[in-house]
Amino acid sequence: MNLNFMDFEIPLLKVLVKLGGKGSPGDVYLEVERTMGLNATDFPEEYGKYKSGAIKWKNKPAWAREYLKRKGQLDGSERGIWKITEIGKEQLNHLNKTQKDPDEGLAPLLGVDASMSDENISPEEGFNKIENIQVHETGGILGVRGIVYEPINEQGVILLFAALCHELGFMIEGIRSAFPDSLLRRRNAKGTWNSCRAEFEFKSSFFKLHKHDPKQCDLIICWEHD
Structure with missing residues (x-):
């Protein structure tokens, strides 16, 4: 474990x-x-x-x-x-x-990732890095639903998905820090709704990097599919 x-x-x-x-x-x-x-x-x-x-x-x-x-x-x-x-x-x-x-559910909204402690830096350096990114770095211009910039981290992916989820056929039941990140309802071909367990990642490859169990997740929601 x-x-x-x-x-x-x-x-x-x-x-x-x-x-x-x-x-x-x-x-x-x-x-x-x-x-x-x-x-x-x-x-x-x-x-x-x-x-x-x-x-x-x-x-x-x-x-x-x-x-x-x-x-x-x-x-x-x-x-x-x-x-x-x-x-x-x-x-x-x-x-x-x-x-x-x-x-x-707070950690993803703050840009805090559970794998941070695997990096070869001190805890103080890791959290300072997050704060500096939040203050200084942005993605390219997006201009969707009041969101100015493209996501540059998992936090941005969550924000963008929340803004577009209804158009994509989803409803959000909850977002949490535990895996998987989100419990969703997904519209099916009959017009009814099914439960869906989703994990947010900036890049889809991070799912494997973070050693998540695919059997416990139905969907990866990401910005870059690599």
Whole structure:
């Protein structure tokens, strides 16, 4: 079973509450491993090692921490200490009451991709890169339904599809961060509607790159089909 860094968000918040609101990286990693039931037998790929000798899964809580910091749910002001904020506690309270993650579906809209942690850059560099793209880079002129530019990432693909879905014969039931990204209704030849599980990608080849299971998805919605 493969895990991505977003799978560590909620466990990380829960662990920090368990530790009294904050903890050292060593204590946090130990508790996350226990909480998630991580072990080399059930998660062999997660216990592989990088050339540096670091265990692979331990890279993902660091990315989750940076993402939670950007959302205001963790406090990164104290060096060597991971600390939950009041916003982070509110997220957990909402989850406990509703059994639903309040941030479900947020990542694609922010341009955050689960495979980011596979890149050979630090979490801070990865998220700074996203923010810089959002501020400075655009695609070519598109001019469709009030959308000025062509998509340059998955976030843009989702926005464009949402604007055109009715013309394409779809309705959107929900968008989420878990795979597959979207639950749709698709009009069939009889004029009725069928359920459709869709994954958004900027390039269709990213579906394979992200190691998604095609048996769990009916449709890839992309900007570039390569």
